Amino acid sequence: MRKMSVDYSLYLVTDSAETLLRGRDLVEVVKAAVKGGVTIVQFRDKTGETGELVRVAKALHAVTKQYNIPLIVNDRIDVALAVGAEGVHLGQDDIDLQIARKLLGDNAIIGVSVSSVDEAVRAAKGGANYVGIGTLFATSTKVDTKSVIGTAGVKKVLGALSAMDEKVSAVAIGGVNLSNVQRVIYQSKASFKALDGIAVVSAIIAAPDPTKAAKELKGLTRQPPAFAVANVQNGRKVKGYQALIQSVPAVVKMLGQARPLCHNMTNLVVQNFAANVSLAIGASPIMSSNGGEAADLARLKGSLVINMGTVTPDGLEAYIVALRAYNMHGGPVILDPVGAGATRTRRDAVNRLLSEGYFDMIKGNEQEIKSVLGEENLQQNGVDSGGSALTDNDRARLAKKLASRERNVVLMTGPTDFLSDGERTFAVNNGHEYLGKITGSGCTLGTTVASCLAIQREDKLLAALSGVLLFEIAAEHAGLREDVKGPGTFVPAFIDELYHITKQTAAGNNGWLAASKINEMELSLEGAVECADKSAFSMWVPEIQKHFKLEDGPYEIAVVGIESHICVTQTTIDLLANGHKVYVLADGVSSCNPQEVPIALDRLRKEGAVVTTSESFLFECMGDAGIGE
Ligand SMILES: Cc1ncc(COP(=O)(O)OP(=O)(O)O)c(N)n1
Numbered sequence: 001m002r003k004m005s006v007d008y009s010l011y012l013v014t015d016s017a018e019t020l021l022r023g024r025d026l027v028e029v030v031k032a033a034v035k036g037g038v039t040i041v042q043f044r045d046k047t048g049e050t051g052e053l054v055r056v057a058k059a060l061h062a063v064t065k066q067y068n069i070p071l072i073v074n075d076r077i078d079v080a081l082a083v084g085a086e087g088v089h090l091g092q093d094d095i096d097l098q099i100a101r102k103l104l105g106d107n108a109i110i111g112v113s114v115s116s117v118d119e120a121v122r123a124a125k126g127g128a129n130y131v132g133i134g135t136l137f138a139t140s141t142k143v144d145t146k147s148v149i150g151t152a153g154v155k156k157v158l159g160a161l162s163a164m165d166e167k168v169s170a171v172a173i174g175g176v177n178l179s180n181v182q183r184v185i186y187q188s189k190a191s192f193k194a195l196d197g198i199a200v201v202s203a204i205i206a207a208p209d210p211t212k213a214a215k216e217l218k219g220l221t222r223q224p225p226a227f228a229v230a231n232v233q234n235g236r237k238v239k240g241y242q243a244l245i246q247s248v249p250a251v252v253k254m255l256g257q258a259r260p261l262c263h264n265m266t267n268l269v270v271q272n273f274a275a276n277v278s279l280a281i282g283a284s285p286i287m288s289s290n291g292g293e294a295a296d297l298a299r300l301k302g303s304l305v306i307n308m309g310t311v312t313p314d315g316l317e318a319y320i321v322a323l324r325a326y327n328m329h330g331g332p333v334i335l336d337p338v339g340a341g342a343t344r345t346r347r348d349a350v351n352r353l354l355s356e357g358y359f360d361m362i363k364g365n366e367q368e369i370k371s372v373l374g375e376e377n378l379q380q381n382g383v384d385s386g387g388s389a390l391t392d393n394d395r396a397r398l399a400k401k402l403a404s405r406e407r408n409v410v411l412m413t414g415p416t417d418f419l420s421d422g423e424r425t426f427a428v429n430n431g432h433e434y435l436g437k438i439t440g441s442g443c444t445l446g447t448t449v450a451s452c453l454a455i456q457r458e459d460k461l462l463a464a465l466s467g468v469l470l471f472e473i474a475a476e477h478a479g480l481r482e483d484v485k486g487p488g489t490f491v492p493a494f495i496d497e498l499y500h501i502t503k504q505t506a507a508g509n510n511g512w513l514a515a516s517k518i519n520e521m522e523l524s525l526e527g528a529v530e531c532a533d534k535s536a537f538s539m540w541v542p543e544i545q546k547h548f549k550l551e552d553g554p555y556e557i558a559v560v561g562i563e564s565h566i567c568v569t570q571t572t573i574d575l576l577a578n579g580h581k582v583y584v585l586a587d588g589v590s591s592c593n594p595q596e597v598p599i600a601l602d603r604l605r606k607e608g609a610v611v612t613t614s615e616s617f618l619f620e621c622m623g624d625a626g627i628g629e
């Protein structure tokens with residue numbers, strides 16, 4: 001087989017089912033599709049006689065050769081060899097990858113179907129050129145699928161592949177079409193690896209005009225989705241909560257100036273309250289659960305709240321119509337998965353919504369967020385959160401985990417609210433106890449945040465933070481008023497305070513923000529045994545000392561960090577004084593003034609530390625080339 005460079009971006013997998021071809025000839029359909037920009041073709045026919053398979057494969061190969069793109073044969077090495085195809089695609093139950101490689105040679109393109117990290121790692125280690133990751137979404141083209149893994153499952157596989165030395169390409173397959181292809185590529189991207197392409201059957205084979213379908217799909221694979229455009233083009237995100245707080249007044253001010261439409265598909269209980277909150281902060285509410293008018297509303301540059309509080313089968317279909325319309329126009333959408341963990345119906349509804357469209361933000365209490373994350377054995381009692389056994393760090397991690405999985409912003413409400421966009425995570429400690437004593441406070445927070453999102457699309461975390469602070473500080477102001485005697489009098493006072501804060505901000509008075517109580521959560525040290533805040537320069541503080549008791553040691557400890565001549569030096573000296581062996585990794589320490597570094601390292605060497613490099617240290621730890629890591 002001749003070696004060929006491969007572009008996996010638009011991978012057409014064929015299917016000869018009459019329901020898809022509707023009387024047309026497969027080879028003609030493929031020819032049309034290739035004209036439209038398909039970059040690789042797989043002949044997949046699981047039932048044909050060998051002679052017929054060879055005949056069709058030959059005809060397909062004539063087409064692909066004309067366009068200089070590879071032809072891959074599904075399952076059948078014999079057919080691939082007979083026609084000189086460029087490669088084969090193997091399932092988990094097909095012939096062993098090593099045997100296929102021996103039979104086809106080094107130049108052959110060999111792809112493997114995978115649906116989990118284990119299968120993908122095995123395929124990569126076994127020398128596959130690419131993996132077909134599926135089943136992405138349920139599809140009528142293939143009903144005997146093992147598991148539907150969604151973009152979250154694809155992302156996990158890509159994450160694992162990115163950490164491997166073996167270079168393997170990846171496409172996703174199952175239910176990809178014109179309406180979701182951009183979202184699939186966007187949401188499945190792992191930190192260091194994106195899909196190399198998408199594989200489709202029906203979106204092209206069943207299309208009335210396969211050339212047009214291929215052209216459109218190809219065009220979409222090259223552009224970010226509408227909901228990510230603002231992020232991608234202007235995506236400078238404000239770093240650090242101080243800078244973020246300073247940006248909040250501009251968002252609140254803009255609410256009154258732009259009067260953004262806030263479209264609420266929300267439950268019957270809170271419609272009136274949500275509309276009043278929306279008006280008070282300067283937005284323009286519309287309470288419509290009719291999917292039929294969503295397409296028109298989505299053009300009005302507002303945002304959409306999908307609140308599952310009183311979800312019904314018809315309501316769910318209407319949400320999906322609206323979600324798609326807003327996604328198409330790039331209008332932000334918030335999911336409020338009310339009571340997501342309470343019933344099977346709600347769990348299924350959430351899964352369906354997540355597979356049908358993109359949510360710029362998911363807002364829920366701890367139980368709801370856990371349920372959206374797919375935690376097993378979770379039984380939520382009604383729509384309330386219930387208590388939590390988790391630490392603040394654990395709760396912040398939940399928000400961060402969901403946000404990075406969905407590539408959006410997550411607002412997890414509770415006595416402390418946690419906001420994350422997967423990179424930055426904040427805890428907000430504002431609010432008033434009366435918010436917990438009235439109906440619909442969580443839902444109307446969703447409406448507030450959605451209104452902010454409508455006018456602040458570049459930095460969605462800033463929009464969320466602005467909405468949360470406006471809402472919760474207004475609640476604090478209301479709760480302090482003398483005329484407020486309890487939850488009943490709190491509601492109108494709260495609406496008044498939302499209105500006052502918005503007006504004050506428009507007039508340039510931002511004093512209300514002084515009440516904000518925000519912490520930036522440091523969660524990047526995943527798996528850290530201890531994260532200790534310290535004012536001492538040395539890290540040898542009680543929280544750290546307890547992990548290094550001399551009677552269990554002495555320990556061999558590697559030290560990295562800043563500043564080499566201050567904290568690193570004092571920590572190392574304390575560790576040595578307490579009997580431990582210390583390695584200072586020269587390429588892992590630094591000082592603002594670079595001249596300090598060699599002087600500090602020289603001193604530490606004299607004090608008895610081993611000054612070495614990270615690579616030298618790691619190889620010394622491993623000791624043997626046979627070790628997996
Ligand atoms: C690119 C690509 N990915 C996955 C498949 C798997 O489909 P199928 O051949 O129906 O299933 P298995 O035989 O692998 O179980 C594919 N054909 N192409």
Ligand SMILES: Cc1nc(C(=O)O)sc1CCOP(=O)(O)O
Pocket residue numbers: 013113132133134135136139140141142145173174175176199200201202203
């Ligand atoms: C061939 C195939 N393999 C899948 C897998 O999950 O491995 S799903 C699938 C069918 C994909 O068809 P469509 O693009 O029409 O949804």
